[in-house]
Amino acid sequence: MYEVFSTDRRDTFVPHCLSPEVDWPNVLDSIRLHGHEEVRAYWARQFAAGHPLVRLEGLSLDTDGTRVVATVRPGQRTATGEEWADGTVEHVYSFGGDGLVSRMDVRQL
Template sequence: MNDQPILKQLYRDFNARNIDAVLAFMHADVDWPNGWEGGYVSGHDEVRAYWLRQWQQIDPVVEPVSFEERPDGRIAVGVHQLIRSLDGQIVSDGHVNHVYTFDNGKVRTMAIEQ
């Protein structure tokens, strides 16, 4: 699974709020789940706007804990997701799977599995 280093870096950059670095790993037409408000966002501009809105309201930290390549080529990343309010109160603390597809070395889609 040669995409694991890319995914690890993506999470490090997300947790550091380095949007441009994360977007550099994404396909220009990426489909990304809006896990906070619902639905999906598409493309770099919508992903950037979504994260900026999110970070004005909550403080998520997402750490990968496992990686699994599925038979269909998708990569499931088990993550520990800790979400705090901006004043530091824990809103959510749990585990979910993020499931990725790649297109020419870039993240093309991500889905959240509970």
């Protein structure tokens, strides 16, 4: 999912990975988004402003054992190359009965 996110094919994985009622964070505006169309619009806005990158650095189960935690390093593709943040954040995924992501949260480290 992270490899595809930074490409023009990111919309193709939405129905294969995200629940139709997915609850997703909009970190730019500090609000929650709901459903495929709101997530797609948010990503389109991000890519219109620049080219965000996310590098997966690790996967684990959360302490409760029901959520997947992805440790990621955010970045940005610029005219001179890729610029990566000094630190990492955690993307915490909850899954529905259909096996698709039902919620994603971002935890600052």
